[in-house]
Amino acid sequence: MNQDEYNNLLEYLNDHNAHLVAVSKTRTIDQLNRLYKYGQRTFGENRVQELLQKVNQLPDDVQWHMIGHLQTNKVKQIASFIELIHSVDSFKLLKEINKQAKINHRTIKCLLQFKIATEETKYGFTQSSAIEMLNSETFNNLEHIQIVGVMGMATFTHDKSIVKKEFQTLKTISEKMKSDYFLQSSDFNQISMGMSGDYKLAIEEGSTMVRIGSLLF
């Protein structure tokens, strides 16, 4: 994507109050720097090892998002700097994030990842597992995490009607979580959904954060 195309994409997203996460997994530092020069500051990675290698090679004002499944034992490696973790898919992981955030004297922003795909997916909360967590006293005592919204991955299919339905499901979950658990929290307002192939559909269904890789690079 050249600068003009990037600007057009950003304008479209700005018009819809949506934030662009440039998914830079598997891309080279040169490729990231090119986007940085266009003005991009938010980058998303899905593997800790790769993320750590890139952090030192890009300017300090880049904000790094973790978007892929995160193993509990790796949280400590990113806890000092990670801006947002999209892929919080278990209570155990959330507790570890809280622990490592505390050690680093920070509060780490998180999204709860929900299973919305009709295809079998390994990672993510079901509504009932999320509700169980949110109702627990342990959850309410976590002082170093801030849940700022939800994230979901649609089924990998060309059938737009399936993808659309799944995005609507995530939007509905988000509204329910907001009204039942986060009404006092003005920061619970993010819906991370939409990738290169379906970001426009996601925006139409209420996405506030799109994770785009291949289209950009």
Ligand SMILES: *Cc1c(COP(=O)(O)O)cnc(C)c1O
């Ligand atoms: C790779 C990836 C994306 C971006 O996918 P593209 O189709 O390249 O835009 C978005 N979200 C997650 C979780 C990913 O792993």
